[in-house]
Amino acid sequence: MSIMAIRIFGDPVLRTPAIEVVDFDRELRQLVKDLTDTMLNAPGAGLAAPQIGVGLRVFTYHVDDEPGHLINPSLDLSSEMQDGEEGCLSFPGIFFDTPRALRLVAKGFNQYGEPVMLEGSELMARCIQHETDHLDGILFIDRMDKAQRKLAMKAIRDAEWAGQEPPTIKVSPHAAFGTGR
Ligand code: ZN
Numbered sequence: 001m002s003i004m005a006i007r008i009f010g011d012p013v014l015r016t017p018a019i020e021v022v023d024f025d026r027e028l029r030q031l032v033k034d035l036t037d038t039m040l041n042a043p044g045a046g047l048a049a050p051q052i053g054v055g056l057r058v059f060t061y062h063v064d065d066e067p068g069h070l071i072n073p074s075l076d077l078s079s080e081m082q083d084g085e086e087g088c089l090s091f092p093g094i095f096f097d098t099p100r101a102l103r104l105v106a107k108g109f110n111q112y113g114e115p116v117m118l119e120g121s122e123l124m125a126r127c128i129q130h131e132t133d134h135l136d137g138i139l140f141i142d143r144m145d146k147a148q149r150k151l152a153m154k155a156i157r158d159a160e161w162a163g164q165e166p167p168t169i170k171v172s173p174h175a176a177f178g179t180g181r
Contacts, residue, residue: 002034003041004052006089008161009139014090018048018055018135021071024113028058032069032111035060040067044089046127048134051090059131063124070116073108073132077101082122086130086140092161096152098143100126 007013021028031054039047039060048059060069078101086098103121106128110116120128130140141152156162 002030002037004034004038006038006042006047007051007053008164009088009091009156010162010164011090013050013053013055014134014139015137016050016055017137018050018057021056021058021109024071024109024111028056028071029111031056031058032060036067036069039089042089045123046131047089048131050134050137057135059134061124061127061131063120063127068118069111070106070108070118070128070131071111073106073128073135075129075132076105076107077129078103078125082126084122084126086126088130088140090139091141091156091159093159094152094155096140096144096148096155098126098130098140098148099145100129100143104128106132 031049034052035047035049035058038052039062045063046059046061049056057072058069060067080102081099082102083097083099085095087095102125104125105117105119107115107117133139133143141149144152
């Protein structure tokens with residue numbers, strides 16, 4: 001069981017687009033396990049690799065019974081939207097309304113490199129969009145409307161973790177991947 005440190009807003013790794021996974025190897029499966037353990041321990045509904053400092057297009061989710069993961073995701077979003085409260089493990093204690101597509105179809109791969117497809121609506125769709133955004137360096141505050149974002153930014157400035165020194169980051173996602181653990 002490996003619980004990793006979750007990077008907090010302000011850490012540049014959260015704004016860095018992640019790269020596609022090409023090697024579906026043992027290290028990748030270890031990453032999926034680390035993400036799953038860290039997400040369940042938090043606990044959270046989802047966790048993307050950049051949130052533990054790894055710049056690869058991998059995330060885990062836990063909305064229904066079983067935790068799952070998706071690698072190199074691509075999303076097909078409904079035009080119909082939903083609104084509702086959203087949070088992020090990289091923004092402890094911050095929850096604000098964030099508009100999202102109501103439904104989606106997500107395609108990608110599992111940890112063995114097999115193609116997978118999942119469909120989701122409401123909370124599941126929200127989670128998958130949120131985590132996929134992380135892989136592009138996009139954060140939920142970017143998806144809020146102007147008024148909500150203003151409130152969120154104030155709450156962030158007032159948060160006890162605001163301005164916290166981010167942990168040291170190894171520069172290349174591959175240099176950090178599979179080393180030092
Ligand atoms: Zn998040």
